[in-house]
Amino acid sequence: MKLFATKIDTTSERTMVVDDMILTKDTPTTAGSKMLDGYVSLFEAEALTRLKNAGYALCGKANVGEFAIDLLGETSQNGKIVSGGKLINASAEIVSSGEATIAITLDVNGSVRRAAAQSGLVSIKPTYGTVSRYGTIPVACSGETVSVMAKSADTCREVLGAIAGHDDKDGTSLSEELCARVKQNESAPRKVALLKSMTVGVDGEVAEKLNAFIALLTDNGVEVCEIDDEVIATSRIAWNILMSAELCNNVSRYDGVKYGYRAQNFSNIDELYTNSRTEAFGELLKTAIIFGSETLSTENYMKVYDKALRMRRVIVEAFAKIFESFDAVLLPACSTLAYTEETVSANKYLAFEENLYTAPASVSGLPAVVAGGVQLIGKAFSDSALLELAKLLEKEGK
Amino acid sequence: MKYETVIGLEVHVELATKSKIFCSCSAHSYGADPNAHVCPACCGMPGMLPVVNKRVVDYGMKAGLMLNCHINRTTTFDKKSYYYPDLPAAYQTTQWFAPVAVNGLVEIETSKGKKGVRIKQIHMEEDAGKLVHDIREDTTHVDFNRTSVPLIEIVSQPDLSSAEEVEAYLERLKTLLRFAKVAECEMAHGTMRCDVNLSVRPEGSDKLGVRAEMKNMNSIEAIKRAIEYETARHIDAIENGTEVLRQETRRWDDIKGKSYAMRTKETAGDYRYFPDPNVMPVVIDDEWFDSIKASLPELPEVKRARYTDEYGLSDYDAEQLTKSIALCECFEKAYEVCGNAKDVANWIISEAMSILNVRKMTYDMLDVDGKALGELINLVSGGKVSRVNGKKILSAMFDDPHIDPAKYAESNGYVVSNDTGLIEKVVAQVIAGDPKAVSDFKGGKEKALMSLFGRCMKELKGNCDPQVLRTILIDAINAL
Numbered sequence: 001m002k003l004f005a006t007k008i009d010t011t012s013e014r015t016m017v018v019d020d021m022i023l024t025k026d027t028p029t030t031a032g033s034k035m036l037d038g039y040v041s042l043f044e045a046e047a048l049t050r051l052k053n054a055g056y057a058l059c060g061k062a063n064v065g066e067f068a069i070d071l072l073g074e075t076s077q078n079g080k081i082v083s084g085g086k087l088i089n090a091s092a093e094i095v096s097s098g099e100a101t102i103a104i105t106l107d108v109n110g111s112v113r114r115a116a117a118q119s120g121l122v123s124i125k126p127t128y129g130t131v132s133r134y135g136t137i138p139v140a141c142s143g144e145t146v147s148v149m150a151k152s153a154d155t156c157r158e159v160l161g162a163i164a165g166h167d168d169k170d171g172t173s174l175s176e177e178l179c180a181r182v183k184q185n186e187s188a189p190r191k192v193a194l195l196k197s198m199t200v201g202v203d204g205e206v207a208e209k210l211n212a213f214i215a216l217l218t219d220n221g222v223e224v225c226e227i228d229d230e231v232i233a234t235s236r237i238a239w240n241i242l243m244s245a246e247l248c249n250n251v252s253r254y255d256g257v258k259y260g261y262r263a264q265n266f267s268n269i270d271e272l273y274t275n276s277r278t279e280a281f282g283e284l285l286k287t288a289i290i291f292g293s294e295t296l297s298t299e300n301y302m303k304v305y306d307k308a309l310r311m312r313r314v315i316v317e318a319f320a321k322i323f324e325s326f327d328a329v330l331l332p333a334c335s336t337l338a339y340t341e342e343t344v345s346a347n348k349y350l351a352f353e354e355n356l357y358t359a360p361a362s363v364s365g366l367p368a369v370v371a372g373g374v375q376l377i378g379k380a381f382s383d384s385a386l387l388e389l390a391k392l393l394e395k396e397g398k
Numbered sequence: 399m400k401y402e403t404v405i406g407l408e409v410h411v412e413l414a415t416k417s418k419i420f421c422s423c424s425a426h427s428y429g430a431d432p433n434a435h436v437c438p439a440c441c442g443m444p445g446m447l448p449v450v451n452k453r454v455v456d457y458g459m460k461a462g463l464m465l466n467c468h469i470n471r472t473t474t475f476d477k478k479s480y481y482y483p484d485l486p487a488a489y490q491t492t493q494w495f496a497p498v499a500v501n502g503l504v505e506i507e508t509s510k511g512k513k514g515v516r517i518k519q520i521h522m523e524e525d526a527g528k529l530v531h532d533i534r535e536d537t538t539h540v541d542f543n544r545t546s547v548p549l550i551e552i553v554s555q556p557d558l559s560s561a562e563e564v565e566a567y568l569e570r571l572k573t574l575l576r577f578a579k580v581a582e583c584e585m586a587h588g589t590m591r592c593d594v595n596l597s598v599r600p601e602g603s604d605k606l607g608v609r610a611e612m613k614n615m616n617s618i619e620a621i622k623r624a625i626e627y628e629t630a631r632h633i634d635a636i637e638n639g640t641e642v643l644r645q646e647t648r649r650w651d652d653i654k655g656k657s658y659a660m661r662t663k664e665t666a667g668d669y670r671y672f673p674d675p676n677v678m679p680v681v682i683d684d685e686w687f688d689s690i691k692a693s694l695p696e697l698p699e700v701k702r703a704r705y706t707d708e709y710g711l712s713d714y715d716a717e718q719l720t721k722s723i724a725l726c727e728c729f730e731k732a733y734e735v736c737g738n739a740k741d742v743a744n745w746i747i748s749e750a751m752s753i754l755n756v757r758k759m760t761y762d763m764l765d766v767d768g769k770a771l772g773e774l775i776n777l778v779s780g781g782k783v784s785r786v787n788g789k790k791i792l793s794a795m796f797d798d799p800h801i802d803p804a805k806y807a808e809s810n811g812y813v814v815s816n817d818t819g820l821i822e823k824v825v826a827q828v829i830a831g832d833p834k835a836v837s838d839f840k841g842g843k844e845k846a847l848m849s850l851f852g853r854c855m856k857e858l859k860g861n862c863d864p865q866v867l868r869t870i871l872i873d874a875i876n877a878l
Contacts, residue, residue, distance in 0.1 A: 134446070168449065172675070245672060249489055255481060
C-alpha cells in the first residue's frame, strides 16, 4: 500500500501529512500526475508555513488522485490503494493509522470529505477565503479550499485556528476580521435542516449513519426538520461545469515547455504540446479538460458556462433562504461508505456523480464539516459552530 | 470609381509602473539580461496567485480619463487562453467583460482640419514574454522578463481614413499619455505597439469592406507604408479581381514593403474567455476616482494658451515649452521662484533643451528641478553668478538633480566678486604681461582690448561683472 508519495521521518509528536496538491519546498509535489513527476516547487504553501510555526512537523506527502478530482485518489500516477476490495484514501488512512496527527488537503471535488466519512474521521472544509490558497496546485480556484482532517473536532478546530487568516499573497483572501470569525466560539446550531432529496440514493449504511446522527441531535435538544432542496441538488451540475472549465484553463500551463513531463518525440511546437499532454495526463483528467474546453468555447459560453455562474448565485441565495430558519443543513458526504474496485471500474465518471453531496459546499463556498460519516453545511464563518455539533458524537463515544 | 479606406486601431501601450501587474518584479527590462526580472508568479508556476498592482489601475483610469472615456467603477479581469511558449501559464489575464474605460473621444488635427476619433474601450492586461531564435543552433529560447508587464490596449472605432490621420491619432495618444505620465509610448522600445484594421469601400458607401488586420509594424513610418500598400492591394482586388479578399490577419514586412497572410478567421483560435476567479472585481469608489481625476494634467494646448495669455510668452516659446510635461513642470516651478517667464523660457529653450539634444535625451527625460532652476536664474539675473558660470551650474544640475545652485556656486568658486581691489590686481598683471596688446589698443585696435578682457575674465574665473571689468581695464590702460 503506497500511502506516501514522499515520506519524511520525524520524531515530533504533532505531525502532519499534506496531500500532493500542497506545495512543499524540498520534496516533490506532483498533484498525483505523471505530468509533474519530480516537480519541486520554489516555495511552500502558506497553510504549511503557518502549521510549522504552530509546531506541527511534516511527516510526508500523501498520494492524491490526479489533480484531486477523483473519488478517493484512485487516479494517482502511483496507482490506486485498495484494502479488502475497498478503495482507500491515502491522507485518511495515514491519519487513521496514527502515522500523522492531521492531514492538510486541497478539497477540489470532495474526495477529502468522502474519505473522512468513510474512515470515520472529522474534516473541515473552511469558509472560502478564510484559509490562503497560496501554494496549492490550482484546479478549480473559485471553490477549492485547503481542508483539515483529524481524529477529533477539537484538533480540527485548533488547526483551523492556526491556518485561517488574511494573506496578502492570495487576492481572494478575506480580511483578518472576517477570517477571525471562523475561529470564534459560537454556540452550536439549534435547528438543522435535513436535505430530503439527498437521502434518497444512499445505501443502508449511510442511511444508518444519518439516522444515528439525527437521533443524537434530537437527544441533545437540536431540532431536525426535513426540507425540500431542488435548488441545492443542482449544485453538482453547476460545479461540474465550473470545475472542468477552470481545470482546463489551470492545467494548460503543463505543456512540456518549461517543467514537468516532456514527450521524447515531436517535430514542432504543436506536437510537443500534444504529445506531452497525451502521454502524461490520465483519462479522467482528459475528460474534464475536453468537457471544460467545450463549456468555455465561444459557441457554448453563454449557453453553458454563464448559466453555471448564474446557478451559483441562485444556489447561494437558496442557502441563504434556508439559513433564515435553520443554523445548518445535514446531508450525506457520499452514497456509500465503501467504493469497491468493481463499482469504480464499471463507472469511470463516478466522481462526477458522487459529487452530488460535496458540490453544494464547493459551489457556495460555505463551510462543511464531516463527522460520524455524514456532512453538515453551515452559514459562512460558522466553521467552529459546525465543529461543536461534531463534538456531540465524541461525547457520545460514537 | 473612388474609394475610401476605413481604419480602426488597436494600440498596446506599456504602462510605466515600477512593478509588474500581478507580482513585485520590476517592469523595466529594456536591455536587461534574459529572465533577470522573473518570479514564480510571472513564470506561471502553479500555486502563485495574482495580486493586482493598484498602480496599474490608477494608470489605466488616468489613460481613460485623458481619452475622455467613461470609467467602469467596477472593473474585472478575465482569462484568455491560448498556447504559445512565450505565455507561461497558457493564459493571459486581460479584461474582456468589464474593461476599465469605454466610450471615449480623441480629437486630432490634420491638413483637412479637426476630427474626432471615437474610442471603443481601454482594457488593462499583462504582456507576454519574448522568444529568441538562435539560427546557428536551430533552437528557440524563452525570455520571461516582459511577461506580466502591464499594458493597456486602446481600441478605436473605425473612424480613421488615411495614413495622415493615423499618424495624427498616434501622436495625439503619445502626447496625452506622456502628459499624464502613464507611459513612455516609444515604438522603437516596444512600449507602444499598433495593429491596424483596414478595409476599403466605394466612397459614400455605408457598407464596410472585407477587413484585414495588420501586425508587426515597428514605427509610424512603417504603419503609414503598410496602410498605403494595403489600401492599394484592396483596391486592386476590387477593381481588377487580382485576388479574393478574405477576413484575415496579415504580417507587415517592412523590408520587402509587403504584407503577408498569417491566418484567416476560420483558422483563428478560440480564446475561451472567462472571469478570473483569482482576481476579485476592482471597485473604484468616489475617493479613488476623485483623486485620479484631480491628478490629471492640464492639456498641452491649454498650457500653450495660458503661457501666451498669462505669461506673455511668444507662440514659439509656448510651443517649445509644451513639447513635454517635464519641460512644462520645470518652467512652471522655475517661474514660481523667479517670476520672470521670459527669462525662464530662454533658459529652458536655449540652454536646457540644447543640453538634452547634445546628450541625446528626449524632452520627457528632463530631470532638472524647476525650483532649483528658478534659484539659478535669480543668481544670474541678480549678478551673483555670471551667465557663463550659470550655464556650467545648469549642466551640473543635469548630472545631479539634487544640486543647490547657490551652494554649488559657492563651493566651485562661481560667485561674482565685488572686490575691485582683486580685479585691479588681475588687470595690472595682465597688461604688464602683454605690452604689445596694450600698445595695439592704444593705436586704435579694438580687438586687442577684447583679448586683454578675455584673459582678465579667465583669471577671475568669470566671477566678475563684465561692465565693471571693462571700465577698470580701460582706466588702467589709459593711466599708463
